[in-house]
Amino acid sequence: MLEWLFGRRKQLLKQEITAEEKSLLERAFWQAPHLTAPQREQLIRWVRVFISEKTWEGCNGVEITQSMQWSIAATAGMMVLAYPDWYFDKTATILVHPRPYRVRVDSAAVSNNPILGGEFHRAGETIYRGPVVLNWHDIQAAVASHNQGHHLVIHEFAHQLDMINGPAADGLPPLPGNVNEDSWRSQMRAEYEVARDMVGQGHNILMDDYGLTHESEFFAVASELYFQLPHELREYHPNVFKLLKQFYVIDMALTLGD
Ligand SMILES: [Zn+2]
Numbered sequence: 285m286l287e288w289l290f291g292r293r294k295q296l297l298k299q300e301i302t303a304e305e306k307s308l309l310e311r312a313f314w315q316a317p318h319l320t321a322p323q324r325e326q327l328i329r330w331v332r333v334f335i336s337e338k339t340w341e342g343c344n345g346v347e348i349t350q351s352m353q354w355s356i357a358a359t360a361g362m363m364v365l366a367y368p369d370w371y372f373d374k375t376a377t378i379l380v381h382p383r384p385y386r387v388r389v390d391s392a393a394v395s396n397n398p399i400l401g402g403e404f405h406r407a408g409e410t411i412y413r414g415p416v417v418l419n420w421h422d423i424q425a426a427v428a429s430h431n432q433g434h435h436l437v438i439h440e441f442a443h444q445l446d447m448i449n450g451p452a453a454d455g456l457p458p459l460p461g462n463v464n465e466d467s468w469r470s471q472m473r474a475e476y477e478v479a480r481d482m483v484g485q486g487h488n489i490l491m492d493d494y495g496l497t498h499e500s501e502f503f504a505v506a507s508e509l510y511f512q513l514p515h516e517l518r519e520y521h522p523n524v525f526k527l528l529k530q531f532y533v534i535d536m537a538l539t540l541g542d
Pocket residue numbers: 439443500501504
């Protein structure tokens with residue numbers, strides 16, 4: 285099975301890049317023109333593999349189009365430009381709703397707490413070894429512009445990266461060998477606490493409130509800012525920017541023009 289998979293990957297990776305693929309990438313997301321030519325080529329090849337290996341399902345009437353696939357895949361691929369062999373292998377399926385969707389959460393499933401049960405609107409979610417669920421309405425604005433720092437695809441795939449080293453999303457992705465994990469984690473945790481304190485004292489901060497609900501959300505929301513508003517992240521949360529750069533390696537502030 286694996287041999288077949290790697291054989292197929294190899295074949296997809298070595299095919300010539302076509303003019304159509306170049307134009308699909310250009311239109312896939314707003315950061316594309318800022319990437320270097322080698323980064324764009326690497327990304328096109330990565331996107332081919334990603335699109336072909338995942339099962340794509342439209343929900344509630346969504347018809348999956350090629351440009352949707354390119355926007356989602358290229359955004360996820362931009363996040364792992366430094367790790368071109370990572371294809372989010374634990375994610376087999378991508379579900380796309382037209383807009384934020386309603387889910388029923390059974391209170392029995394959340395520790396029998398009736399307050400946590402009920403019906404909710406969700407923009408998306410990511411399930412360990414399960415699907416990544418997205419909605420096209422929220423993605424469109426984010427692939428066309430910085431969207432005030434929000435990006436559903438980056439958010440959900442950041443959770444996937446967080447879960448590479450274990451099923452619990454804890455805000456700690458696998459780090460490159462030259463980065464000290466304990467130090468990275470304690471600095472990120474300190475940033476999380478500082479941000480919570482600032483908001484607790486009534487200050488407005490760049491980081492969205494949702495990022496202050498859990499360390500894993502802090503990592504996901506900070507990742508959205510890293511790729512969507514890197515200059516602002518570097519200015520207002522410089523240490524968070526530095527820590528994320530150690531993980532993502534690609535310096536998005538430089539990429540988008542200093
Ligand atoms: Zn989240």
